[in-house]
Amino acid sequence: MLGWTEKELARRSKLSLGALARAEKSEGEPMITIVQLDALLKTFREAGVEFMPENGGGPGVQLRKL
Numbered sequence: 001m002l003g004w005t006e007k008e009l010a011r012r013s014k015l016s017l018g019a020l021a022r023a024e025k026s027e028g029e030p031m032i033t034i035v036q037l038d039a040l041l042k043t044f045r046e047a048g049v050e051f052m053p054e055n056g057g058g059p060g061v062q063l064r065k066l
Contacts, residue, residue: 002044006020009040012047013039014039015032049063
């Protein structure tokens, strides 16, 4: 959606590539700390990613026009 590489996401979020890999592998509960998850969500939100709650069709994401 953003066209970032894993290295770019790691740099922007200040997380290691290992932390990103653990976050990707998890199903349900993330395998990263709350602080790491917060940094990742903040990075996405600052880039314009909007997280939408489940509304009958399931949760989703969209890119806000900046």
